[in-house]
Amino acid sequence: MKRTHETDDFQSDASDDEVVSDDFEGDDDEDVEDDGDEDEDDDSEDEAQDGPPAKAAKLDKKLYKPPTANELNTLKEAESLFQSNLFKLQITELLTEVTLREKRHRQMETAVEKLKEVLMSLPSGSKFEISDQKWLKKSKVKVPIKQVPKITKGHFNFLAPCSVKCVGSFALGTCIKPSVHVDVLAEMPKECLQAKDFLNQRYLRKRALYLAAIATHLQTNQLIQDLKYSYHHGNHLKPILIIHVKGDSGKPVQVHLHISLPSGAFKPSRFSISQSNVRKAWFQQTEQEEAETEGSDLAATPVYNTTVLQDMMYETHTECLQHAQDDTLGVREGIMLLKVWLRQRELDKGYGCFSGFIMAMYVAHLLDCRKLHRMMSSYQVMRNTLVSLATTDWVTSPPSMCRDESDPQRPSLPTFQEHSDIVFVDPSGYLNLCCNLTHAVYRRVRHEADLAIKCLEGTEVNTFETLLLKPVPFVRKFDVCFHISEMEDVRKSVPKLQLEDSLMDHGGHYVHTCVPTLLNLMEKALGNRIHLVQPQLNACPEWGITEKAPGPESVGSLMFGLLLNPETANSIINKGPPAQAAEAREFRELWGEKSELRRFQDSSINEAVVWMTSSLISKRRQVCFKVIKHILNRHADIPSCNVHFLSHHLDSLLHLPKPKGDNSVYGTGEEEHMAIVQSIDQLSKLLHRLDGLPLSVKSVQGVSPVFRFAEVFPAMPAIPANIQTTNASTGSEFLPYPDKPAPFYVPTMTVMCKLEGSGKWPDDLEAIRRLKAAFFIQLSQALKRKDPSFFVKVAPAHLDVLKDGYVFRLKIGNMREITLAKMYTSPEGTMQSHDTEESRKLQIEYSARPKLTSALHGIQQQYNTFSGAVRLVKRWIASHMMLDYIAEEAIELVVAHCYISPAPYTAPGSPMVGFLRFLSIMSTFDWKTQPLIINLNNEFSKDDISDIQKKFTEDRSSLPLMCICTPQDRLVGHWTRERPTVPILQRLVLLAQQSLQVLQQQLQDDYINADFKTIFRPPLDVFDLVIYLKTKHLPRQHQAVDIAMATKLPTRESENTWKRLMPVVDYDPVQFYLEELRAAFGDLALFFHDKYGGATIGVVWKPRAKETRPFKVLDVGGCIVDSSTSNSDDVLLKVNMDAIIADFEVLGKGLVTHIKKMKSKM
């Protein structure tokens, strides 16, 4: 209960807060009781009289009653057939969520029945030439296919379909919600066809006309609510009609109308994969149509053939699937789970997708070859299918469902492979089910299956959630995304890529023609720099029946994603074969003029391509961009300016501007971190070797964020004192001066030293404090002895050392202090230890933080983008002025979580994607019901994790709001015990949701003009007051998100200057000001500020500040008598707002320019 009342509150959302804070107390007990009651109803009556007090005993009785055989079975089945009981229950829940309700199913069936009747009784039309489409004019219905080039021969007459059937997932019962549609197949009567229809798209054109004719008839039908066209899986040769049939209840039923060929209309061998059925002369309209020169004209048309063939095979495929899942609930449910899995990964829609149909066929195939069994549970079906997907390679050993070897005309597997990337032959033996599937997409599917299996086998928590409930959007999956913005470029690249034949095969769709080739090209160029490259699969558009069919020009842009191989992605050189080798020619051909001969360190002379000479990490991350731009330009004539890379757009937020004339380089700060770490290593060696100390230094460990590579703007070698004044009396130290602009900020970096053990430390904290100070004096003298030029500054609690221009703050940690702080003597005289405020603080400082620092440092060693991601996140939180209200360590750990347990993704390969995933975790994680378990160094075992979860549910109410568990910190909550509070966390979640949405939108669509800093600019109207600060007194103004032209930028002084002088350290007037404000008015208001150069402080009153209160000696701070209460007996006080606002100004004298009351709040 406590938490609600103490909540610091944004009163803007005051009412919402109430609700949520209630939530956080967890009223789940109630639900539980309800469940219990229901169960009792079917229990024996005698127990019913017991009433609530005997409840516990009753529960026990229920647990111990003799089991029935049935119950035993279900209990044991859960463990053997499913991964765990919980998993089984979750599957059941998910399935009920995605399956159609019985009632809706019936509704849809009746609607389809009605539609069937209508279709079957359509009146016949008269005969027209194909080219003559005047009969459509009246109804304004357009033909849903691109009629280029024109067809001159052949005629079309509409006859009602000879049969209308339900096929596909609805008929099989494997459809998943939402957006359920019924696939209906209308068979075009034989009479509509002519002998030569197989040639030159004539059948396809007729098919489209047939759809148009049906659309014309249905247009006026009462039963129909809406008619739309679309392409089947984005295949523009194959339009479908989407019919919204009015249902019994308001919701219309969506029907996808496909057209099929009657059996025996054409011989299947006619459409065998290597046959040529489109004539070049016709396609290119070269006039000499009559005098066909055979031979040269006969390029195979695999895509066209497959498209037609599919129309002939619908029924056999449906039968095959029907047969596979006859009476086997397990298989059917397994297929549904797999479909959910595909859909979450956005793999099941668009052109060239791995559709649910392919998946179902694969399951049928696995049943066929006995890898699956009909008796298997849904979990087993899913798991085994995924295992098969992950372990078999369709490229080297393509699956085939064709058992019948007798037909000699059937193409062989090698023939199939010659014509398509991926092969999966259907039962008829003629059709490749994966004809449109690119190699890249297939690899993605395998990769995902592999991840899924690892996830199921690993110690990961919530495997079910990661596998089936979490969406995996494209921009968050891939480390690097880029767009090709101009489709015109793609069209022009066709001749360059020598794809004319293929273009004809694809019926002129140059995008579909080029993408596979471009992908192969990129794969080849990037080699082992990447794991995956994939085009984004876009859902195919729907359009009205009176609009023209969209062609390739309607594809706005092509988006590709790269999954980087962190070890090799950034290498700046491509080493080729030796100069004389045969492959050298090929290498030169690939890279063109970029390739040059280079002599390597092992004295070999090889072909090589050097991409850049910069060693900055931020620059090296862009090597892949360069490679792709070059290769696309060279081989496909796509100009570099139309290839847009996006993942480095946030780098500017970590970049520091430099004044003119400064030649040093600053990328995104990784190098500066490295320099500091090196410097501290040297200092540590020096300290180890010091002699003449009473106790030697045993270990030196940095604890500031900079040592975890997590400081947004790491310290620079002493930023000079150009505007500071020296104090004459000290001579060697700079001091700030109130009338001058603030000196540039120089942070100190805390370093914890441990001394060798000694029994002589006193049993008194005050005495230890003195002794530590004495030790600092000795240490400073020892350092001076070693090197007189060393600049050190002694303080009672620490020692500042100036080294390489950095200021390190040495502190001594003694574990004994923690014990002493905990100790107290109980009334009976025993010594007891319990946590106190002080002991917790010491525990964090001496033990938790050093451990965390080394663990996170390890993560950075493992994943070099961690630093960038964590700093972007911090920058983002800081820019929304919230960094003071949440522990930095907590943020770092959440980001670390994205790296350690990345499932369902892989560890982020760019700072941007790390940032995106943080936002997504922040916006979706359910802190109320789950601890965030961060398995640093894999120290948790499976038991540990379940143990933690159990404890978590038991003591939820006493644990911090954000529960972050690491092996060092189980459920102690070092970092989140006090911060954040409910409203802060809520606001953070809200901001994360919004920012994520905006950023994804920018990456996806608005990538050319987007201002990526948008999400880093805080709205000021949420505050009650805004305090504006004088920029000249802001020591970090050059770090702001947007800096003014006039802002002074720090220059680096020559080494001599800083060697002699101690700069002004840790001097940030705004921080002093905030400290005073929070100490003085912390119980009345919250103060928000962006410490990285923010020039404003946002103030939000707590609800308390607006309430009146009775006069109490302990509670009069800042109050005056409320004159509106005239009753003399109970005097009420109210907060003296005006005086307090004036106090804000008084306390910040010299720093504050003005205070503005925000209108929206008054």
Place this chain on the structure above:
Amino acid sequence: MAAPDQTHGAVTVQGFTVVPLKFSADKPAHCLYLKAHSVREKDSAYPQYRTLFVLNVPPYCNEDCVKQLFTPCGKIAQVYLHDKPTLTALPSTGSRYFPINITTPGFKVAYIVFKNASAVKQACKLSYDSPLVLNTPEKIVSSTGLHKWCQQYSKRRVDIKELQTEIEDYMAKFDAKQEEEKQRLKDQEGVADEEGWVTVTRVGKNKGTPRTEARKKHLTKREMKRRKEKELLNFYAFQFKETKKDQIAALRKKFEEDKQKISVMKAARKFKPY
């Protein structure tokens, strides 16, 4: 008598005189609440009749400011500023380098000890209409903002010699005290008090086990272990039966727990996959 009207002289609220205080003449006023200090527990630091108890001292006031404000009422002997009311005066804030009992810069309470009792009465008669003003353009008493922070920064510099001597003094005193304590315990060793009880101390021959929590835990643990070793498991038929029953119960319990988890997840609408 709650609503202070403009016309009155001294205004009181529940025994406290309300006196407005301004940082400077042009700023809005805070209200000080004054009262003669009188409590049952007497403390020598706050002599009765001469001590004025002041509530709601604004954050920018330090001891000097308070002195400055109330000197017109009478000569001041001592000013104590605390975060909240205390019965006894806290020890002084320690040395320059090792401060203790630091007050936070919030609203404070002040105990002003005057030299004469009449000054307290004088103060309680202060008028509501004429607010006290801390800073006049001629004389700035309280330093805030940049000036203060710069001063603080310079003040933090340490004179090493001074620090060294302070530490040595303190440690000498500390050691002496420790030695004294040890001696005292030694003297007590084996000496019975008037009822004949002998206190066991940490020095001397017969020390006994230390009375700590850890020790106690260790003892109970050992006892438990010893007891467990003696117990017979799965010896009688009923024990077998019971283990089996327990297993089934455990399975059921887990099942129930999982069901609960699911219902919680369901409530959170977790199963809406898209």
